Amino acid sequence: MKSFELVRPRTLDQAVTELAAGGAMPLAGGQDLLGELKEHLADPERVVDLKRLEGLDGIDVDGEGNLTVGALVTLTALEEDPRVRERFPVLAEAAASVGSVQIRNAGTVGGNLCQRPRCWYYRTEDTPCLKRGGTECFSYAGKSKYNAILGGGPSYIVHPSDVAPALRVLDAELELRGPGGERRVPVADFFTLPSEGDVLKENVLEPGEIVTRVRVPALRGTWRSGYEKFRERDSYDWALASVAAALRVDAGRVVEARLCMGGVAPIPWRVAKAEQALLGPLRDESAWTAAGREMVRGAEPLEHNGYKVPLARAMIVKTLRRLTT
Amino acid sequence: MTERRVEEERRGFSRRAFLQGAGGVAAASSLTEAVHAAQDPASEVQRMRGPEEVELRVNGGTLPATVEPRTTLLDALRHRVDPPLTGTKLVCGEGACGACTVLVDGRPMYACMLLAADVVGREIRTVEGLADGDGLSPVQEAFCEKDGLMCGFCTPGFLMSATGLLERKPDADAEEVRRALSGNFCRCGTQPHIFEAVAEAGRRLREGGR
Numbered sequence: 320m321k322s323f324e325l326v327r328p329r330t331l332d333q334a335v336t337e338l339a340a341g342g343a344m345p346l347a348g349g350q351d352l353l354g355e356l357k358e359h360l361a362d363p364e365r366v367v368d369l370k371r372l373e374g375l376d377g378i379d380v381d382g383e384g385n386l387t388v389g390a391l392v393t394l395t396a397l398e399e400d401p402r403v404r405e406r407f408p409v410l411a412e413a414a415a416s417v418g419s420v421q422i423r424n425a426g427t428v429g430g431n432l433c434q435r436p437r438c439w440y441y442r443t444e445d446t447p448c449l450k451r452g453g454t455e456c457f458s459y460a461g462k463s464k465y466n467a468i469l470g471g472g473p474s475y476i477v478h479p480s481d482v483a484p485a486l487r488v489l490d491a492e493l494e495l496r497g498p499g500g501e502r503r504v505p506v507a508d509f510f511t512l513p514s515e516g517d518v519l520k521e522n523v524l525e526p527g528e529i530v531t532r533v534r535v536p537a538l539r540g541t542w543r544s545g546y547e548k549f550r551e552r553d554s555y556d557w558a559l560a561s562v563a564a565a566l567r568v569d570a571g572r573v574v575e576a577r578l579c580m581g582g583v584a585p586i587p588w589r590v591a592k593a594e595q596a597l598l599g600p601l602r603d604e605s606a607w608t609a610a611g612r613e614m615v616r617g618a619e620p621l622e623h624n625g626y627k628v629p630l631a632r633a634m635i636v637k638t639l640r641r642l643t644t
Numbered sequence: 645m646t647e648r649r650v651e652e653e654r655r656g657f658s659r660r661a662f663l664q665g666a667g668g669v670a671a672a673s674s675l676t677e678a679v680h681a682a683q684d685p686a687s688e689v690q691r692m693r694g695p696e697e698v699e700l701r702v703n704g705g706t707l708p709a710t711v712e713p714r715t716t717l718l719d720a721l722r723h724r725v726d727p728p729l730t731g732t733k734l735v736c737g738e739g740a741c742g743a744c745t746v747l748v749d750g751r752p753m754y755a756c757m758l759l760a761a762d763v764v765g766r767e768i769r770t771v772e773g774l775a776d777g778d779g780l781s782p783v784q785e786a787f788c789e790k791d792g793l794m795c796g797f798c799t800p801g802f803l804m805s806a807t808g809l810l811e812r813k814p815d816a817d818a819e820e821v822r823r824a825l826s827g828n829f830c831r832c833g834t835q836p837h838i839f840e841a842v843a844e845a846g847r848r849l850r851e852g853g854r
């Protein structure tokens with residue numbers, strides 16, 4: 320790690336001012352940042368520690384059932400919160416699937432959403448890939464086993480967050496704070512495809528801007544939700560493919576369905592047609608298969624990740640079978 | 645771990661030796677400043693630019709350590725406190741193996757992925773803090789009896805993860821034990837014995853061991 324100045328603001332205004340001054344990176348749980356610093360993927364002059372900011376480490380459910388999660392809430396706290404487990408199981412399960420116990424005890428919700436890609440070309444100091452200002456995504460012609468089958472190009476990273484697909488099916492919003500003030504952005508609009516946004520970033524955060532809170536609207540009616548994740552190494556790992564699903568059930572029928580995949584695209588991948596395919600009788604295997612087909616429609620696997628297409632379909636069937644049993 | 649990171653680790657060690665030799669008086673005055681800063685209620689931005697003497701709360705005591713902003717907790721424990729606490733191991737250095745697991749406020753975390761300056765004021769427990777004199781903790785005893793180690797290099801990390809689990813949940817079932825230990829790797833393959841040891845330690849703790 321290169322030397323840096325450790326800056327500890329007490330207020331959000333101080334934090335965004337420090338971050339906006341340039342050459343600075345935010346530190347929360349540090350589980351991604353320290354890796355970046357050690358591998359010299361990032362060499363900030365200043366690291367701005369956000370942990371002394373007040374009011375960002377709480378989980379709150381209001382009288383109407385709306386959930387607010389501070390960006391500094393650890394993944395363990397989210398996973399263990401009885402209200403989250405009861406009302407938003409997909410979110411508790413996603414948090415529980417992140418990394419290992421040690422990582423979840425330190426890692427935060429905000430950090431999980433803003434973590435950088437895990438692509439090995441990105442993570443290797445000696446390969447200045449497209450995501451690090453180079454001219455080429457090496458996975459395209461190189462080893463592409465873990466890369467995107469959907470939404471790729473010119474970079475083929477997959478977004479590594481487990482929390483993001485869960486928040487996507489909960490129609491959550493993120494509260495952001497930057498030098499220009501506060502704004503709210505739906506999770507649906509937060510992540511950016513490499514072809515649409517700045518290829519050096521994975522989201523719409525402006526310089527100096529940070530995620531401060533996650534807001535999840537109450538689920539009205541009877542919902543079943545869950546998160547399934549397939550890993551190459553079962554002890555702990557990032558997803559090769561994961562599925563977040565939420566179904567509103569009424570009189571034995573699915574009347575509303577939301578499906579989002581992780582591990583297959585540079586952003587959480589949600590497909591309206593896949594969701595529509597699920598409307599109807601609660602347990603309908605042909606609907607699950609149809610949803611899987613719609614989810615991977617247009618997939619363009621690279622040389623080594625074709626397996627993700629049947630894997631994604633199978634994970635959707637597995638998730639829906641569990642939620643409807 | 646890359647050669648560059650090994651080199652950085654080594655450099656950190658020589659710096660400590662230098663500071664020990666040359667910086668006694670300076671370190672004492674900067675310690676006073678650090679304590680005042682920590683008590684200062686003013687909402688000012690705190691800045692740490694270079695080496696500073698901080699106090700780490702480790703195993704029930706307070707240890708002074710000169711750390712830089714970039715110094716990890718692992719580096720501080722192994723090279724910057726006196727005497728060094730080398731029970732906590734450096735293996736991967738990137739939060740992937742669990743050999744450096746310590747308890748921070750009772751929760752297992754990777755010491756290689758925490759900045760030392762960032763855990764000032766939090767209660768840190770290392771493998772050195774498990775035994776009471778010559779009396780091993782129930783988890784340590786069970787590891788010995790169930791042969792829960794081979795080369796032993798990963799053992800301190802496993803002990804801390806197991807302790808962190810059982811202190812919160814002495815009745816953890818087999819699945820919970822496996823999950824709690826999934827962030828620790830044993831290349832010798834002693835996991836089955838480790839799982840038995842943790843189950844046995846849980847039984848003893850439930851029956852009123854310490």
